[in-house]
Amino acid sequence: MRLVLHGQPASRGLALGRAHVREPQMHEVREENIPAGAADAEIERLHTAIETARNELMLMRQQVQGALAHELGEFLDLHQLILDDPELVLGLDDLIRTALFSADYALKLQRDRLVAVFDAIDDPYMRSRREDVEHVIGRVWAALHRSPISATPGVAGEVLVTDTIAPAELSHLTERGVVAVITGAGSALSHSAILARGLQLPLIVGAHEALAQINDGDALLIDGHTGEIIIEPDADDLRRFKRLQRDNVRERRVLHKLRDAETVTRDGAQIRLLANAESREDVIRAYELGASGIGLYRTEFLFMQAREPPDEESQFLVYRDLVMGMRGRPVTLRTLDLGADKADRAGIALSHEPNPALGLRGVRLSLAQPGLFRSQIRALLRASAYGKVNILVPMVGFREEVLQVRRLIDRCTAELAAEGHAVADKVALGVMIEVPAAALALGSITRGIEFLSIGTNDLVQYLLAIDRGNDAVAAHSSPLHPAVLRVLREILQYGNKRAISTSICGEMAGDIAYTRLLLALGLTEFSLHPAHLLEVRRVIRDSDLGELKKRCARLLRAQDRAGIEAIVAGL
Secondary structure (H helix, E strand, O other): OOEEEEOEEEEOOEEEEEEEEOOOOOOOOOOOEOOHHHHHHHHHHHHHHHHHHHHHHHHHHHHOOOOOHHHHHHHHHHHHHHHHOHHHHHHHHHHHHHHOEOHHHHHHHHHHHHHHHHHOOOOHHHHOOHHHHHHHHHHHHHHHOOOOOOOOOOOOOEEEEEOOOOHHHHHHHHHOOOOEEEEOOOOOOOHHHHHHHHHOOOEEEOOOOHHHHOOOOOEEEEEOOOOEEEEOOOHHHHHHHHHHHHHHHHHHHHHHOOOOOOOEOOOOOEOEEEEEEOOHHHHHHHHHOOOOOEEEEEOHHHHHOOOOOOOHHHHHHHHHHHHHHOOOOOEEEEOOOOEHHHOHHHOOOOOOOOOHHHOOEOHHHHHHOHHHHHHHHHHHHHHHHHOOEEEEEOOOOOHHHHHHHHHHHHHHHHHHHHOOOOOOOOOEEEEEEOOHHHHHOHHHHOOOOOEEEEOHHHHHHHHHOOOOOOOOOHHHOOOOOHHHHHHHHHHHHHHHHOOOEEEEOOHHHHOOOOHHHHHHHOOOEEEEOHHHHHHHHHHHHOOOHHHHHHOHHHHHHOOOHHHHHHHHHOO
C-alpha cells in the first residue's frame, strides 16, 4: 500500500529501488550484571572486540583508493582516534570492574553518556559529531557479537534503510550499485552526509518512521531534494519520477556549461562567488568550478581530529597547501571556532559550561588560550607567502577583541621577519558578524579591519533567540523574519558605503531560494559550499539586479514572515 514518509534531505538526487532494511547496529540493551569473579574475563572480551574494530579500520584505511581516498581516510582516522581514546576504554573498564556490568551494557552506558554531551552542544555541525561516536561504539558492539559491521547490501538497485550509516560504508555501497540511503537518525551536517554529497549518492536522514514502516523488498521512491520517501509508489508517482529524472539530466548538462561562465547578472553586475571549505577536496572542487576564491576555510577541523592541538609547523603545511591549491585566488582562513565542550579532544580543557552558545567560544576561546592562538596566527602568516591569505575572526562582539587580534598579528609578523620567514606585505583582517552586538556597533568593530563576513546561521539564531537544532522550536527558525532582513540590509549598506568587502558565508548564501532576496538587499559576495556554486551562479545570471533592488523597500516594509515569503516568491 502506498505510504509517504518524510526525512531531512542530506544529499540530493532521485532514486527508485528495492528496500534493504538493516536492523540497528545496537539493539535495545538491558541492564545486565556479571559475577564478581568474571570481571577480568569480560574486560578481556571487550578489549578483544576493540582490537577487532581497530584492525577493521586499519584494513579499510589501507584499502581506500580513488578520488575520495584522502577525504574518506580522514573520516577513518577520526574513528581510529575515538577508538584509541584512553578515556573511552578506561571508562568501559571501570563500568565492568566496579559496577559489574556486562560489556554490552557498559558500551550502552558509555554511548548514552557521550551522546548526551554532543546533544548539549549548540553548534549543529559539532552536535552531528555524535554520529561518529555511535559508529565507533556500534563497530565494537558488532565485534562483540561477531557480526561484521561491513556487511552492507550489495545488490544493484537497492535502497539501504538503516538507523545510521558510517562514512566508510558509503564508498562500498556505491561500488555495489546501491542507489540511495535512508537513515532513521543522523544529520545533514554529518561526515556521512558530506561524503554522500561528494559521491552524489542520494541520502535522507532523520526519517524517524522509516525502520518501522519500511519492509525488506518494498519498492521505494526517494527524493533527496525534498526528503520525501514513497513506499510502493503508484503509476502517477512513477511518471513524475521519470519526468524529474529527465529534468535532472538536462539541468546537470546546463550547470556543467556554467563551470567557466562569468557570475554576472542580466544587467551586467559582477557578483563574486566564493566557496566555503573544510577539506583539501573542497578547495580543489571550488577551483575547478570557478570559485573566485575561498571565502571561509574552517581551521577548527585540524583541532578536532587530534587529541592534542596541532603545532605551528603542522598547521602551516596544511594552510600552505590550501593556498597553493587555489593558484593565486584569495583564501580566507577562519581562526579557531570552537567552544567549551567542543574542544576536549584537542586538549583544550575547559570547565563545563551551562550554556555553551553564550560561553567561551570563537575569538573568546582563542584569546583565552594565547599560546594556542599565537601558533595559529604564525602559521597563517607564514602561509601568506604562498598566495593571497585573509584572516577571519569568528564570534567578535567587542572592539577590544579586534584590537587584541591586530596587536597579535603585528607582533607575530615582526617575530617571523626576525626569524627569516617570508610573510606577505599585506594580510587582510576581517571579522564575522554573527553576534547582534557587533551588527549594532559596526562603527567601532570595523575600525582597522578590511572585510566583513556575515555568519547568518548564528546571527539568525541569536536575533530570534531560537536554537535551530531544537526540534521543538526549529519551525520558527527562519531568516525570513523582518528583523533579520533589516539587520542584513544595514550591514550590507554599511560595508558598501565604506568600501568594506562584505560577504555572507552562512547557509543562506548557498540556498537558491534566497539568492534573489540577498541580491535585492545588496549582497555582491556569496560564500557557499562548492556543491551549490553552479546553481547559485545560474540564478544570478538569470536575475536583473536593478529590478531586484527596486523590491528592497517593499521587503523591508513587510511585517511578518508570511508577507516576506510572498514577496520572495515573486522575485
